[in-house]
Amino acid sequence: DLTPFFEQWLSRWDIPEVKWNYSVHQDKSDAIINLRFKQNTSAPYMLKLAMVATDSKGKKFQTHIVLDKAAQDFELHLPITPVRVEIDPLRENLVKISS
Numbered sequence: 301d302l303t304p305f306f307e308q309w310l311s312r313w314d315i316p317e318v319k320w321n322y323s324v325h326q327d328k329s330d331a332i333i334n335l336r337f338k339q340n341t342s343a344p345y346m347l348k349l350a351m352v353a354t355d356s357k358g359k360k361f362q363t364h365i366v367l368d369k370a371a372q373d374f375e376l377h378l379p380i381t382p383v384r385v386e387i388d389p390l391r392e393n394l395v396k397i398s399s
Contacts, residue, residue, distance in 0.1 A: 308345050316345040316395040318367065322385050331381040335374040337367055344370045345395075352389050353382035 317340040324333050333353065339345065347367045354360050361378050365387070387397055 304346060312343075314341050316341055316347060316393075318347070318349075318387075318395055318397050320387055320397070320399055324382055326381065327377070331378045333376045333378055333382060333385065335365065335376070335385075336371075337365070337373075338371045339367065339369075344368060347393060347395060349388045349393060349395070349397075350390065351376075352386045353378055353380060354384045354386075355380040356383050 318337055319340060320335060320337045322333055322335045324331055326332075335351070344367070349365050349367065350362060351365050352360055352362045359380050361380050361382070363376065365374060387399075388395065
């Protein structure tokens with residue numbers, strides 16, 4: 301059913317705006333990253349955004365985050381300790397992203 305897709309992209313005039321931030325802390329065996337997202341639009345869009353975390357040696361961990369609420373929090377356990385986190389690094393989505 302593509303109804304939600306057409307409703308959000310063809311019948312609305314706004315562009316999704318997403319603000320986000322993150323924090324990292326070390327657990328016994330892995331790093332835990334806490335991500336917080338807030339959509340600043342009249343109604344939340346359903347978005348699938350790539351998240352790429354990079355450690356100090358350049359090793360990367362990639363996953364996708366699905367947003368469908370005005371505010372959402374995620375806790376991810378990573379096999380690396382990130383020093384940099386990017387959301388939608390290839391700019392694959394029509395969305396204004398700021399941290």
